[in-house]
Amino acid sequence: MITLDGLVKERVTLACVDSTNRYALEAGRPGLLVSADEQTAGRGRKGRAWFSPPGENIYMTLTLAGADPRWALVTGAAVHTAVAVLAGDCPCLLKWPNDILIEGKKAGGILCEARGGITAIGIGVNVNQTVWPAEIAATAISLAGATGRSFAPAEVMQAILAALETWFALYRTEGLEPVRSYFRAHSRMRGSPARLEDGTPCRVVDISPEGYLEVEVGHERRLITSGDILPDPDRL
Ligand code: BTN
Numbered sequence: 001m002i003t004l005d006g007l008v009k010e011r012v013t014l015a016c017v018d019s020t021n022r023y024a025l026e027a028g029r030p031g032l033l034v035s036a037d038e039q040t041a042g043r044g045r046k047g048r049a050w051f052s053p054p055g056e057n058i059y060m061t062l063t064l065a066g067a068d069p070r071w072a073l074v075t076g077a078a079v080h081t082a083v084a085v086l087a088g089d090c091p092c093l094l095k096w097p098n099d100i101l102i103e104g105k106k107a108g109g110i111l112c113e114a115r116g117g118i119t120a121i122g123i124g125v126n127v128n129q130t131v132w133p134a135e136i137a138a139t140a141i142s143l144a145g146a147t148g149r150s151f152a153p154a155e156v157m158q159a160i161l162a163a164l165e166t167w168f169a170l171y172r173t174e175g176l177e178p179v180r181s182y183f184r185a186h187s188r189m190r191g192s193p194a195r196l197e198d199g200t201p202c203r204v205v206d207i208s209p210e211g212y213l214e215v216e217v218g219h220e221r222r223l224i225t226s227g228d229i230l231p232d233p234d235r236l
Contacts, residue, residue: 006165007062008033016054019043020061021122025115030065035157042124045111046227051136056129058153061122062164067114070176070211072098075110075121077182078167082159083108083125083143084186090146094186096204096213096229100125105141123160127153180207195230204229 009031017023018041020034027034036059039052052059064071076098083100084092093101100108108125126142128150144150170178184190189204194215196202202215202222213224 007031007064007168008161011035016040019122020059021111021113021120024061024063024120024122025113025118027063028116028118030063030118032063033060033161034062035060043111043113043122044109044124050109050111050124051133051140052124053129056153057127057142058123058125058157058160060124060157060160061120064119064121065117067117067119069112070171070179071119071121072110072112073176073179073183073207073211074167074171075112075123075164076100077179078163079108079110079123079125079160080182080186081167082156082163086143086151086156086159087146092186093188094183095189096183096187096207097211097226102141102143102146105139106136107141107143107146125156125160127151127156176209176211179211180209183207189229196224197227197230202229 012032012034014034014036016038017036019039020036021043024032024034038054039059042050042052042059044050076094080092080094080100087102090102095101098110099106111122113120126140128144129142130145132140190206192204194202194204200217202217205214205216208214208223213229215222215224
């Protein structure tokens with residue numbers, strides 16, 4: 001049973017929608033939680049599609065008033081907190097800016113989109129799916145695939161909502177510092193060799209106080225504000 005708490009004022013549950021983010025942005029009001037059993041045009045980061053078959057996974061969007069690029073990191077910490085508990089002994093990592101990885105494969109992603117004074121925080125978590133389209137078969141995993149047990153999506157969603165309440169309250173009172181510490185503790189990329197999107201080798205230093213990824217390219221420090229950082233193929 002999902003209760004309406006601090007962040008969530010109103011709830012819409014859909015059997016099928018093109019994208020919960022699109023629906024929430026068009027509704028245009030804060031405090032709306034939209035979830036669906038299936039998306040026909042699920043959106044991923046960087047214009048990618050988010051594969052969203054019916055009944056197996058979580059597709060949810062929460063709207064907040066205003067816009068803050070750091071919300072993407074706060075949400076990453078929250079979703080990781082919930083998913084890591086459910087993943088039990090399976091290693092669950094957080095990859096900047098907000099990928100949730102289990103056993104090095106993608107189990108969840110977050111897409112924040114802002115329009116007209118509202119930010120839609122879209123969260124997709126692979127829960128019970130075990131069969132994947134060929135193009136993501138090598139890189140995707142679900143909680144069920146990792147742990148060998150199945151999960152009630154409503155309970156997973158409730159755990160995520162509880163973690164969102166906790167992390168957003170913490171962000172309001174303490175700023176980004178707790179999120180930065182959490183990333184340091186739950187990401188293996190810090191200090192590791194990695195590559196920028198254009199293939200340039202680099203080393204991840206930290207997350208900056210603004211929430212950017214601080215990397216070293218040779219002896220030069222750079223701040224990565226968006227995009228992906230790719231792990232060295234042998235690490236993660
Ligand atoms: C990513 O590419 O890592 C982000 C994926 C975000 C997917 C979620 S599913 C619910 C919400 N609605 C969308 O269309 N996308 C997000």
